Amino acid sequence: MLTEEVKQSIKESVLCWLATSDEKGEPNCSPKEVFTYSDNDELVIADIASPNSVANLKVNPHVCVSFIHVFKQKGFKIKGRARYFTPQCKEYPSLFSLVEPVVGRTFPVKGIILVSVTSCSPIIAPAYYLVSGTTEESQIDSAKQTYGV
Numbered sequence: 001m002l003t004e005e006v007k008q009s010i011k012e013s014v015l016c017w018l019a020t021s022d023e024k025g026e027p028n029c030s031p032k033e034v035f036t037y038s039d040n041d042e043l044v045i046a047d048i049a050s051p052n053s054v055a056n057l058k059v060n061p062h063v064c065v066s067f068i069h070v071f072k073q074k075g076f077k078i079k080g081r082a083r084y085f086t087p088q089c090k091e092y093p094s095l096f097s098l099v100e101p102v103v104g105r106t107f108p109v110k111g112i113i114l115v116s117v118t119s120c121s122p123i124i125a126p127a128y129y130l131v132s133g134t135t136e137e138s139q140i141d142s143a144k145q146t147y148g149v
Helices: 004-012 051-059 092-103 136-147
Strands: 016-021 027-032 035-037 042-047 062-069 074-085 111-124
Touching: 004 035, 004 062, 004 074, 016 042, 016 051, 027 051, 035 092, 042 074, 042 092, 051 074, 051 111, 062 111, 092 111
Parallel strands: none
Antiparallel strands: 016 027, 016 062, 035 042, 042 111, 062 074, 074 111
């Protein structure tokens, strides 16, 4: 499910957003700065400061993760089931090795959220299909102007 296009988008994205829900069904959506993939069917997200997300995963493993390239305004929405691994888990070292190149020693990693992907769909800014002639280049130029880059 994680095609080369999706993997490239993950590499180009600065943040992903992890959506979870608690035992009452109340939603929580929080940014995650350190994330990558492990293979064609799994996302790996570092738990740096995610107490609500981790608590929610214990009662409901169904999650949604989204990420976009901020200038291209394209990305993906991934749904799946999440599992949580603490440093005491035997799987932790191999999972941590995937996020270590991204996080280095900048932040302490409390655990790893592993998402088994069940679906993946594109996120595309409406301008791509509503404004004739919109290209990635024009979206990048427009976003750079908006952000003063």
